[in-house]
Amino acid sequence: MPDLPVLGMIATPIVLAAITTEWWAVRRGHVAGSYCVKDAATSLTMGLGNIILNSTLAFLSLGGLALAASVRPFALDLGIMSALLGFLVHDFLYYWKHRAGHRMRWFWAEHVTHHSSERYNLTTALRQPWTGPLTGLVFTGVPMVLMGFPIAVVLGASAVHLAYQLWIHTEAIGKLPAPVEAVFVTPSHHRVHHATNPQYLDANFGGTLILWDRLFGTFVPEDAEEATHFGLVKPLTSYNPVIVAYHGFGGLFADFWRDGLKPHRWAMRAFNPPGWSPDGHHQRSDELKADWLARQADEAETDAYEEQSSPNVMRIAAE
Known part of the structure; x- marks a missing residue:
């Protein structure tokens, strides 16, 4: 908006x-x-x-x-x-x-x-x-x-x-x-x-x-069966308007301070997506989505294995 x-x-x-x-x-x-x-x-x-x-x-x-x-x-x-x-x-x-x-x-x-x-x-x-x-x-x-x-x-x-x-x-x-x-x-x-x-x-x-x-390519439809959670990936626990207004810049400049006098790293932080890290351990939306997709694939594989195994278990029990 x-x-x-x-x-x-x-x-x-x-x-x-x-x-x-x-x-x-x-x-x-x-x-x-x-x-x-x-x-x-x-x-x-x-x-x-x-x-x-x-x-x-x-x-x-x-x-x-x-x-x-x-x-x-x-x-x-x-x-x-x-x-x-x-x-x-x-x-x-x-x-x-x-x-x-x-x-x-x-x-x-x-x-x-x-x-x-x-x-x-x-x-x-x-x-x-x-x-x-x-x-x-x-x-x-x-x-x-x-x-x-x-x-x-x-x-x-x-x-x-x-x-x-x-x-x-x-x-x-x-x-x-x-x-x-x-x-x-x-x-x-x-x-x-x-x-x-x-x-x-x-x-x-x-x-x-x-x-x-x-x-x-940025359209995603709403899933009626998915419970929707709002806010930030790292929730902001304050109702103070000043903190709400400026906590984003506060966090960014705090990272600049920890970096020391390294303007090139400041630029990397400023113009990369949120969650980017100079050590390569990123928590950007790309990584969060990839982790979610991997979990979905693992769950689907587990469900398929259990579904395939169920008839065999029932047959053995019957014998």
């Missing part, structure tokens, strides 16, 4: 009403889901802090877009076609920004904030970083302006994306009709993205359209 812009303040009453309704429905047992007062309060605080920080630094966001507009070679006209094309381009760029946020530890140090909750409800959508608005613009807004898109199209595409992201953070909605699941990011797809189950790690990066994941 992108950083909450100033427009988030306008939608605040609607968002709070949706959260209240979901919380009530979960408490009454009408829908699936889970709420914890401390966890929800932390997420709401993270959302409020994100809005305040981004609002305060909005001049940097708009300044960056204006600077890009001043050097672009051409400009597209503002209209329906440029708006639709801008939506697609924004969603495509967001996919790669989001994927980088999981596959490079420097970017993960910021994005880990959003994944730190072990609950999955509408408040989770508000658990956003406190690092300012520039990261998103580097990967989405500025490139779009340089491509010729009007700033209004960039802001409009970002607003649509932002509004869309809220409703997919819920367990209250199951799988939707197949045509919807095939094209759009749904709660089912995004639950997979937030899960810590090994087979679900680093999957379903799309913001609005799931097409990019299907196209680039």
Whole structure:
């Protein structure tokens, strides 16, 4: 989910009403889901802090877009076609920004904030970083302006994306009709993205359209028979908003300190996936998935052996 812009303040009453309704429905047992007062309060605080920080630094966001507009070679006209094309381009760029946020530890140090909750409800959508608005613009807004898109199209595409992201953070909605699941990011797809189950790690990066994941091989469907676990592989046990906001960078810089004055190793840590280790004993999502697949293969082999042996045991017993 992108950083909450100033427009988030306008939608605040609607968002709070949706959260209240979901919380009530979960408490009454009408829908699936889970709420914890401390966890929800932390997420709401993270959302409020994100809005305040981004609002305060909005001049940097708009300044960056204006600077890009001043050097672009051409400009597209503002209209329906440029708006639709801008939506697609924004969603495509967001996919790669989001994927980088999981596959490079420097970017993960910021994005880990959003994944730190072990609950999955509408408040989770508000658990956003406190690092300012520039990261998103580097990967989405500025490139779009340089491509010729009007700033209004960039802001409009970002607003649509932002509004869309809220409703997919819920367990209250199951799988939707197949045509919807095939094209759009749904709660089912995004639950997979937030899960810590090994087979679900680093999957379903799309913001609005799931097409990019299907196209680039990062799509994983939700298994209805698999219990989904949310949060981080190494759980964060704090509800302190400051710790939630900056523990990713704290851990990274702590590793830099232990490395000593070795900038080349710092670079390796920063731009390799989370879990990379200089000694080669990695705990990246790749290794976690491989271990899970190996266990699955061993269990399947054991089941097959037991199934094959059962008739022989029964025959011997009968004799």
